Amino acid sequence: MDIYKKSIIELSRLLQKKELSSLELTKYFLDRIRSFDSKLNSFISINEEASIEQAKLADKLISNNSESLLTGIPVAHKDLFSTKGILTTCASKMLENYYPPFDATVVSKLAKVGMVNIGKTNMDEFAMGSSNETSYFGPVKNPWDLETVPGGSSGGSASAVAARLSPVATGTDTGGSIRQPASFCGLTGLKPTYGTVSRYGMIAYASSLDQGGPIGQSAEDCALLFDEMKGYDNNDPTSNSKFKNEKIKLDLKKQDAKNITIGIPKEYFSSKLDVKILDVLNEAIEIFKKMGFNIKEVSLPDHEYTIPAYYILASAEASSNLSRYDGIKFGHRCDKPKSLEDLYLRTRKEGFGKEVKKRIMIGSYALSSGYYDEYYMRALKIRRIIRDNFMSTFENVDFLFAPTCPSTAFKIGEKSSDAVAMYLSDIYTTPVNLAGLPAVSIPVGFSNNMPVGMQIIGNDFSEGNILRISHLFQQETNWHKQTPKEFDCE
Amino acid sequence: MFDKNKVKDVAKLAMIEIDEEDLEFFSEEIFDFLKLVEQTDSLNLSDVDPLYHAPENTLHAREDIVDENPKNDGINSSPSHNGSHFIVPKVIE
Numbered sequence: 001m002d003i004y005k006k007s008i009i010e011l012s013r014l015l016q017k018k019e020l021s022s023l024e025l026t027k028y029f030l031d032r033i034r035s036f037d038s039k040l041n042s043f044i045s046i047n048e049e050a051s052i053e054q055a056k057l058a059d060k061l062i063s064n065n066s067e068s069l070l071t072g073i074p075v076a077h078k079d080l081f082s083t084k085g086i087l088t089t090c091a092s093k094m095l096e097n098y099y100p101p102f103d104a105t106v107v108s109k110l111a112k113v114g115m116v117n118i119g120k121t122n123m124d125e126f127a128m129g130s131s132n133e134t135s136y137f138g139p140v141k142n143p144w145d146l147e148t149v150p151g152g153s154s155g156g157s158a159s160a161v162a163a164r165l166s167p168v169a170t171g172t173d174t175g176g177s178i179r180q181p182a183s184f185c186g187l188t189g190l191k192p193t194y195g196t197v198s199r200y201g202m203i204a205y206a207s208s209l210d211q212g213g214p215i216g217q218s219a220e221d222c223a224l225l226f227d228e229m230k231g232y233d234n235n236d237p238t239s240n241s242k243f244k245n246e247k248i249k250l251d252l253k254k255q256d257a258k259n260i261t262i263g264i265p266k267e268y269f270s271s272k273l274d275v276k277i278l279d280v281l282n283e284a285i286e287i288f289k290k291m292g293f294n295i296k297e298v299s300l301p302d303h304e305y306t307i308p309a310y311y312i313l314a315s316a317e318a319s320s321n322l323s324r325y326d327g328i329k330f331g332h333r334c335d336k337p338k339s340l341e342d343l344y345l346r347t348r349k350e351g352f353g354k355e356v357k358k359r360i361m362i363g364s365y366a367l368s369s370g371y372y373d374e375y376y377m378r379a380l381k382i383r384r385i386i387r388d389n390f391m392s393t394f395e396n397v398d399f400l401f402a403p404t405c406p407s408t409a410f411k412i413g414e415k416s417s418d419a420v421a422m423y424l425s426d427i428y429t430t431p432v433n434l435a436g437l438p439a440v441s442i443p444v445g446f447s448n449n450m451p452v453g454m455q456i457i458g459n460d461f462s463e464g465n466i467l468r469i470s471h472l473f474q475q476e477t478n479w480h481k482q483t484p485k486e487f488d489c490e
Numbered sequence: 491m492f493d494k495n496k497v498k499d500v501a502k503l504a505m506i507e508i509d510e511e512d513l514e515f516f517s518e519e520i521f522d523f524l525k526l527v528e529q530t531d532s533l534n535l536s537d538v539d540p541l542y543h544a545p546e547n548t549l550h551a552r553e554d555i556v557d558e559n560p561k562n563d564g565i566n567s568s569p570s571h572n573g574s575h576f577i578v579p580k581v582i583e
Contacts (some may be wrong), residue, residue, distance in 0.1 A: 101563040208543050237549045254544055308527040319504060326505075328576050330567035337579045341505075349507040357506055358519055361497070364504040367522070375527065380540030382530060387544050420522050436544030460545045 003028055004164035004482060004490070008221045010166060011402050012069045015062055022062065022072030026055035026116050029074045033119065033165045036487055042150075042159035044079045046089045046119040057360045058371035059112040069113030069224055070416050076166035078157050079120035081107050081212070081218045082201035084237045086282025090203045091123045091135040094331045094351030104201025105233045106170060106212050113228050118166055122156030125353045126322065127205040130425050132181075133416050134355040139411070142184060143484040144332055144450055148409040150224055151181030158185040163487040168216040168225050172202060176404075176429025179441035182215055183404035183453025186443045186482055188470065189215045190222045191429075193461050194436035197226075206317035207238070209310075218480045219442065219470035223248040226463060243461040252468035257292035260469070261438050262456070263397030265300035268428060276447040281403055281454050284444035287476055288401075293469075298393050300400070302385055303431050307423055309382035310430040312366050312375050315391060318356075319363025323352060337366075358419075387435040390457075399466060400457040404426045404441040408450035428455065438463045442470045443479040451479075491522040 003011070003025070014020040020417045037043050051074070058072035077083065080090045082100035084107075089095045090132065103111070112118065121389060124134040132140040132155025142150040143163040150159040154171030158181035161169050171178040173191035182189025190213045197212040204210060208411035214225035227247050233239045264285065269278065289295050327347030334350055337343035352360070366375035393400065405425060432439045441453040458466040474480050494513040497520065501508045508516065562574065570577040 040539050068548050098567060101561075101567065194544060234550075234552060237551060238543065238547065239550075240545070242545075244545070270507075294532045305530050305533065308530050311523065312527065323505070326571065328578055329564070331569070333569035340579055340581055343579055344505045345507040348505055349509075352506065354512070354515070357504075357508070358516060360506065361500045361516065362520060362523060365500045368500075368503060377540060378530065378535055380542060381535040381538040382533065383544070384538050384541035385533075385535075387541055420526055423523075423526070434544065 002490070004032060007218060008069065008073055008167060008224050009074055015072045016067065022055040022058040022116060024053065025072060026051050026074055026118060029118055029166055036163055036165060040143060040159050040163055041138050042090065042122055042140050042156040042163070043076070043119045044089055044122050044137050044156070045088060047117050050086065051116050051118045054111065054116040058116060061114050062396060069115045070110070070228055071402060072116065073168070074108055074116045074118040074166055075225070076119050076121050076157060076160050076169040077107060077117055078123055078154050078169065078171050080123060080203040081170060082203065083107050083117065083120065086120065088203070089137070090126050091137055092125045092351065092353070092356070093136045094325050096136065096332070098203070098331055099264060102201060105198035105235060106229050107201065109228055109231070121154070121160055121169060124153035124155065126203070126318070127153040127172060127177055128318070128355050128359055130176070130180060130422055131410070131415065132156065133412065134353055136353060139412055143487050144186065144411045147411055148450070149412055151184035151409060153177040154215060155181050158182055158189070160189055161185070161187055161217065162484060168214060168221050170212060170229070171215045172210055172212050172254040173433065173481060174206050174314060175433050176426045178213045178215055179404050179429050179439060179453065179455060179456055180426065182441045184409035186444050186450065186479065187215055187217060188219050188222050188440065188452030188480060189213065190226055190440045190463065190467065191344065191432060191438060192226065192230065192463050193243065194238070194437045195238055196230045196243055196461065196463070198231070198236040198239055200233055200235035204321040206314035207321060208317060209314060218390055218474050219440065219467045220250060220439070223250060223467045223471070242344065248464040248467055248469055250471040252472050254291055254472065257472070258294065260297055260399070261294040261397045262288065262399045263296050263298035263393060264399055264401050265393070266297050267300055267303055268402045273403055274447070277403060277407070277452055280445035280447055280452045284454055285401060288473065291472065291476060298395055298397055298400070300389055300393055302389055303427065305382050306386055306431045306434055307427055309379040309386070310426070310434055311362070311423055312379035313383065315359040315363035316376050317363065317367045319360045319367060322356070322360055354465065357362050383434045386431050390435045390437060394459045399469065402457055404453035404455050407453060408447050436460070438466060439471050440466045442473065445479055492517055492524060
């Protein structure tokens, strides 16, 4: 019955009506992973035994009628969420044998409602990358074209959900790492407002930017997962208590659309964008217009400065965060160190890949005496300008449209020798992270048979509204229901 | 220029040993990146305040409570330990 195509609500109904057990559902997706993942490399580890136990527990909850909509539904976690006693590698040699002694808050929250953790997904090493090519465990393939990248850094999560190896997955977004892979793989991905999803147990890359979020087929699936991921957490000092922790109701009606104005930043939809992608985005915007939304051109200047500012700040924070990998407390240690310094130097040489080393060095340089003001402080000031520009724009419009990426998924290896070109592919996603705002990427069509995504960006804590708007669009379109041919079978 | 000697200096700050044959790679990559950053030189930022977190939020701290019987299971993750102490190379001769 094409279980792999079903939404969370459809699967949940089958579970609640006892037409399907969580154990059967879990085994079904484990089988799909075994059958298909050799083509994709989207998982680093499969959680076979523990997921079976979790599924049995979920079936008990369901038989006691104490279930939620997510009870018994499999989920795949990006391999930077700490999972107690389960291998957590961050796709790095540094952590290839690391079994955390605790669960990340996101992991424990989803387990608490009875979700089944079927495995840990591949990613760019320490989330540093936009193509999933920096993983120690090898690149991930895009199910829409196995010669192309799935995006990154949450590339394994996106690839797995697109190939329907898991109904939903968690990801993290520091500069676009949920939205860009969602776009490349034809999925919906939400980057929440900074501070809404706990970072406790998320292996840190850039702490002032990292934010966990859902990747799913639809806005509806993302809303259901996000509802259980979010919430104030005393264990995360940057957790924000200002947002209302209510369940999201996807109740926006077409007649409400006339009261909503969405801005199109002219700088984002310029001739610099690939013309085919621009056509697809304009067609999607026409659908929004027909649905009754007010669409208005706006100006959002200075976005060209976000890439330098973002990579300075992220690298600076990474250089500090990754100083914990010293070969002593956990992770890789070099063989036969001659001294403490030799231990540090060789452990970090052997444990980190080239991209990670480069970013740690850039960050160390930007924070070093004599360069701090020139690089780090200037980047923080640019961040203020980017945030202020968004806030001024939100005085005139309720939400913003933006491309997610300047291109569709590129070929594996195509940009790996040109780091700056790779960094520039994050040009439409990084401003949102610098400003701390929520944004969703939704599939809006295809260009050369590859999916194209578009962002809807909102003001602080407007996740509910951007998901409502996305859901309304997905009632009118079926881009989110497409499945890559090679994986569109039982 | 971000030459090979500069890479060696920064690698020392970052506590990462870099092989001689990789120095050129990092020199070129970091140089290219810093050229990208130069694009921001035209911005006058003298009157702009830095923004550390967005949305701005007061960081909260947990109560400072002494745990008399701490769970010491974190030590099991160490590549070298004796159950209660981390083992490191001799620091003092």
